[in-house]
Amino acid sequence: MNKHLFPVRVRWLGWAWLCVVAAWLPLGAHAQGPAPSPDASAPGAVRSADFIVAVVNSEPITNQEVQSLALRLARQAQAQGRTLDAPEAKRLALAELINEKAQIQQARDTGIVIDEEAVNQAEAGVASNNQLTREALRQRLQQDGVSVSSFRAQLRNQLLLNRVREREVEARIRISEAEISAFLQAQIKAQAASAQADLNLAMILIAVPENSTAEQIKPLEDLAREVARRASSGEDFAALARLFSQAVDRGANGGVMGLRPADRYPELFVQVAAGLPVGGVSEVFRSGAGFHVLKLLERQQAPTSLLVAQTRARHILLRPSPQLGQAQALAQLAALRQDIVAGKVDFADAAKRLSQDGSAAQGGDLGWASPGMFVPEFEAAMNRLRPGQVAEPLVSRFGVHLIEVTDRRNAPMSDAEQRELARKVLRERKLDEAYLAWAEEVRGRAYVELREPAQ
Incomplete structure (x- = not known):
């Protein structure tokens, strides 16, 4: 009988990791080679004379900030096969910076504080997503002309934005039990019609x-x-x-x-x-x-049963410590991965010997997992793997992981699981709308003074 998957692959993985990864563009530019600047001039255009182009409440936005963001927006558009001309890139960059300044100020006014450990985790996450150690990431930053302090300040601001957006936007989303029931009925009806x-x-x-x-x-x-x-x-x-x-x-x-x-x-x-x-x-x-x-x-009529895509994976976790730095853990697991892929070492045996997770006794087996059960960075890496594949070492808030996917299946969901996943899908649908409404309100309350246009 023909059954269809319940659409629960929620693309909204949480503000924090989406924004932090999106914020890191110098690496992408470096990896892909030089991209044209928005005004089609030499890269030195970004280093043109600096001056204030706008003030949001009491905080300035400089010409170099606008130029830098405009360049990144142009590169993003280029990577997506689109063309973004210089005036439009600068307009979008200025609008985004005004919104960010206003939102960061609201975050600070409401008492949100980002500690050093949170910034360290974000930096480690960016390094891992670019398959680098933190030391290699910092070397790349220097090659791109970005100081570590300014990069960490950028991460801190992104985390501030994430926290205030999570708190303010999430609070606006209301999903009733009636909406969930109607959504599930529509899913079942659609499956019955196609089965x-x-x-x-x-x-x-x-x-x-x-x-x-x-x-x-x-x-x-x-x-x-x-x-x-x-x-x-x-x-x-x-x-x-x-x-x-x-x-x-x-x-x-x-x-x-x-x-x-x-x-x-x-x-x-x-x-x-x-x-x-x-x-x-x-x-x-x-x-x-x-x-x-x-x-x-x-x-x-074939009975309809809502299904969810489940993954079975196993992992080896090393927790950085004074005796084992993150760079050493990454190097150790990278070497171990090569031996596993070459067939020299059995993954389960290595997990029992080395893993510092509670799953070690089971050879690292994490059992069958539905979407949303793991932290976003772990789940994103796991979802990219085919059964039998072993990922490159990954850094999460828990430590450094080596992940292997062993199997996938479509499993029937209980009524409680159906309702919870329906809630997530409906929540995702409402997030963008809620964020835009909140962002407009914050922008409307801010005092914005526009000065000289960016050059």
């Missing part, structure tokens, strides 16, 4: 020999039409099949072919049966074998 039913058909075949002439075919067609008329008039179909059918069994079982999934019948039969009520008799139709008459004895 193929099991069919029980009876058939009478009036065979047409190969190479028959039109004169030979005509009486066979007339006979088939007469049989169809009698069957439609209420005569016993099984008796007619035993009397007239030239199928392989000669109608011995009354022409009954048995209850089976629709895809186990010829497509032509399924198409004809689709227009019949239970107990209905078809018009005569022809196939390569001859003329057919069908009766629909039974139609059983």
Whole structure:
């Protein structure tokens, strides 16, 4: 039977990691080679004379800030196959910076504080996503002309934005039980409409020999039409099949072919049966074998069950400590990965020996997991793997991981799971709208003074 996945792959993974990763663009630019600046001038254009172009409440926005963000927006557009000209890039950059300044000020006014450990985790996450150690990341920053202090300040601001957005935007989203029920009913209805039913058909075949002439075919067609008329008039179909059918069994079982999934019948039969009520008799139709008459004895709609894509994975976790720095943990797991991929080391054995997670005794096995069970950075890396693949070492807030996906399946969900995942989908749908409304309110309360345009 044909079942469809419940759409629970929620793209909203939380503000923090989406924004922090998006904030780090110098690495992307470095990796892809130089991209044209928004004004098509040399890279030195970003280092043009600095001056204040706007003031948000009491905080300035400088020309270099606008130029730098405009350059990143142009690179993003280029990577997506779009063109963003210089004036539009600068306009978008200035608007984004005004919004960010206003939102950061609100975060500070409400007492949100980002400690050093949170910034350290964010920096480690950026390094991991670029498959670098923190030391290598800092070297790359220097190559790109970005100081570590300014980069960490940028991360701190992004985390401030994340926290205030999470608090302010999430509070605006309300999802009622009635909305959840309506959403689930729509999902079940859509599945039922697309799922193929099991069919029980009876058939009478009036065979047409190969190479028959039109004169030979005509009486066979007339006979088939007469049989169809009698069957439609209420005569016993099984008796007619035993009397007239030239199928392989000669109608011995009354022409009954048995209850089976629709895809186990010829497509032509399924198409004809689709227009019949239970107990209905078809018009005569022809196939390569001859003329057919069908009766629909039974139609059983396949039961719909909402499914969720689950992943089974295992991992090895090393927690950085004074004795084992993060760079050493990354290097150790990178070397271990090479041995596992080469078949020299068994993943489960290595997990039992090395992993500092509670799953170590089970060879690192984490069991079957539905979406949302792991932290976003872990889940994102896991979702990119095929069964049997081992990811590059990954840094999360818990430490450094080596992940292998062992299997995937579509599993039925309990009523509670269905409602929880429906809530997540509905929440995702409302997040963008809620954020835009909140951002407009914050922007509207801010005092903004525009000065000289960016150059």
